[in-house]
Amino acid sequence: MAAVMGDPGLSKLQFAPFSSALDVGFWHELTQKKLNEYRLDEAPKDIKGYYYNGDSAGLPARLTLEFSAFDMNAPTPAHCCPAVGTLYNTNTLEAFKAADKKLLLEQAANEIWESIRSGAALDNPVLLNKFLLLTFAITVGVYDPCNLAQYPGWPLRNFLVLAAHRWSSSFQSVEVLCFRDRTLQGMRDVTHSIIFEVKLPEMAFSPDCPKAVGWEKNQKGGMGPRMVNLSECMDPKRLAESSVDLNLKLMCWRLVPTLDLDKVVSVKCLLLGAGTLGCNVARTLMGWGVRHITFVDNAKISYSNPVRQPLYEFEDCLVGGKPKALAAADRLQKIFPGVNARGFNMSIPMPGHPVNFSSVTLEQARRDVERLEQLVEGHDVVFLLMDTRESRWLPAVIAASKRKLVINAALGFDTFVVMRHGLKKPKQQGAGDLCPSHPVAPADLLGPSLFANIPGYKLGCYFCNDVVAPGDSTRDRTLDQQCTVSRPGLAMIAGALAVELMVSVLQHPEGGYAIASSSDDRMNEPPTSLGLVPHQIRGFLSRFDNVLPVSLAFDKCTACSSKVLDQYEREGFNFLVKVFNSSHSFLEDLTGLTLLHQETQAAEGTRVPALVQEDPTCCGATKPVCHNY
Incomplete structure (x- = not known):
């Protein structure tokens, strides 16, 4: 439809302008032309481009x-x-700025108009798109490669000699771009x-x-030889x-560029238990680069151990x-001499x-308690990997x-x-009693909605959902009830997950205070780069x-x-001795579990609380259920 200017009943026809797209090859060829052919010549030069009408929607013309x-x-590319057009290349930035852009545009317009007036555009429509x-x-x-703000690096030196030798008769000076592509805070940056x-x-064409x-x-800053000590490069331990x-x-x-390896490598891990779980946890920790691993165990290696516990061999029995x-x-130090491994x-x-x-x-118990307190104080993460609940x-x-x-695996x-x-939060922060009261019921019965967005300081421990204090779980038990009888692959799975959980916690900005993820979060955006x-x-x-x-x-x-x-x-x-020497009733009286049992019995008319049941799969020995399972 033709548009008639001035007619209020019709709209004006509008046009989309060209966007110039100058390929890198064009600039390279212009550089060669300028240095070797044009030199100081500023006369206009004929050039040719093309346009294409097959681009995807949204791209400019x-x-x-x-x-x-x-x-x-x-030749013009196919389908183009x-x-x-005409190239006007100036010798100086001042000449570029001073060019009469209006006059140049008028001259180009007159050339197009002349081709229209004379009919030349009918024979050669290309003239319409000058x-x-x-x-x-x-x-x-x-x-x-230089990092100095005022000076360039060595590679520019000989290039300037080349420029002076070849082009000093044509140019008095050149503008130099020292391109520096660095990584700042994980992003590429060229601003410096x-x-x-x-x-x-x-020095044009000088023979000397x-x-x-x-x-x-x-x-020492002198003109002498430099000595290089390669002994460390040949040391197998260093290699x-x-x-x-x-x-x-x-x-x-490539996979996890935001991974903070220093937090993992520098962590000090205390492994309480050097059995099937302890061995598998230690090997996975080494795979993550952990350098400080300490074992605590009082058992000796038996003939049944090496096939299930990968740090031991037959001769160890x-x-x-x-x-x-x-x-x-x-064994850890034999596997990798760089690890700082200790055993108690x-x-x-x-x-x-x-x-x-x-x-x-009594004195031996005091020494064991003091040593355990020192070990916990000297480590960052404590793994509970023992056989019994108590x-x-x-x-x-x-x-x-x-x-x-604490990372617990059972x-x-x-x-x-x-x-x-x-x-727990530090006491000086005024956190008060950080174990809030809640209904004594398994988390599964309460439903997931009540357990959303729980921060780390409000999470329970291994004993939090028990309503019976720990006691001697191995007394009067058969061998299969005293030992952890498990499918052979179970310890490897649980040990690996224990280490991966630790690493995920360390990668979270809030560490152990991180809000707990649940099964409902599996489809949501993960809080860390590891999930x-x-x-x-x-x-x-x-x-x-x-x-x-x-x-x-x-x-x-x-x-x-x-x-x-407290x-x-x-x-x-003295408090610990009371716990060691008494039955579970001492802790139950102290914490209020005894009263809870009485109230439950009165409410239900039974002697056994509804939430206590026998669980033959908890840590390898039959005992009241820990609802953390």
Whole structure:
């Protein structure tokens, strides 16, 4: 439809202008022309471009100039229309700025009008699409390795000699771009590149070689040899140290560039238990580059151990067996000499296991407690990997008091639980009692909505959902009830997940205080580059299934409640002796579980609380159920 200007009944026809698209090859060819052919010649030059009508929707109409623009006889690319134009290249930036752009445009318009008036455009429609290009070009670019703000690097030096030798008769100076492409905070950045003008000396086609410089000075700043000590490069231990982290570095390069490896490599891990779980946890920690690993165990290696516990061999079982903790630490250093591995052959005093039969026993218990307190204080993460529930009580109390991250792993026959304990806030922050009261019921019965967005300091520990205090779970038990009888692959799965949970916690900005991820979060944006940061991972090998429940801390917990921690921090070892030498009733009376049992019995008319049941798969021994499972 034709548009009639001035008619209010019709709209004006509008046109989309060209967007110039100058290919890199065009600038390269212009540089060569300027340096070797045009030199100081500023006369207009004929050039040719083209446009195309097959671009995708949304792209602008482009007028393209390539390396062939200076060859007026060059063929036009297929499916493209040619456009002829004029290049005006100035010798100086001042001439570029002073050019009469209006006059140049009028001249180009007159040429188009003349082709229309004379009818030449009928014979050659290309004349209707004339364009002009105004440029200033004699800037040279150098990929500059120098970091100094005022000076360029060495690669520019000889290039300027080339420029002076070839072009000083044509140009008095050149503009130089020192291109610097650095990585700042994970992003590529070129803002610290520098641009300056260099005056070229008169040396056009001089036959004499300029004076040469370049000998590198030694460490003392003199012109002498530099000595290089290659002994470390040939040391197998050093070679191993530089190689073991290769997989981690490859992860950072492309897969997880935001991964903070320093937080993982520098963490100090205390492994309480050097059995099947302890061995598998240690190997996975080494795979993550952890350099500080300490074992605590009082058992010796038996003939049944090496096939399930990968840090031991048959010879370790002979002559009564080596102490597990010492043998495990020694084996880690044989696997990788760069690891700082230690082992402590010691017992962990436990509730329901009396220590007051003799002064020797009491003093030994005191030494064991003091040593355990020192070890927990000197490490960042404590792994609870023991066979019995009661052996986890004392380290859970100490770690909660010292605000250490605890990773707990326990096995059944074909089920497991891996969890992080809630990390108490420092008392000076005025956090008060950080184990809030909540209904004593399994998290599964309360529903997921009540357990959303729970921060780390409100999460429960291994004992929080129990309504029975820990006691001697191995008394009057058969062998299969005393030992952890599990499917062989279960410990490897649980041990690996325990380490991966620790790493995920360390990658979270809030660390152990991170909000717990649940099964409902699996389709949401993960909080870290490694994914979710759950509170618990419950695995069911028979179904090949995992769930991620979340449970709150319990104000009557026999391990991490304020009543237990306050008593431990006030009375120390004297309080612990009462726990060791008494039945579970002492802790239940202290925390209020006894009263809870009585209220439950009165309400239900039964002697056994509804939430207590026998669980034959909890840590390898039958005992009241821990609802963290």
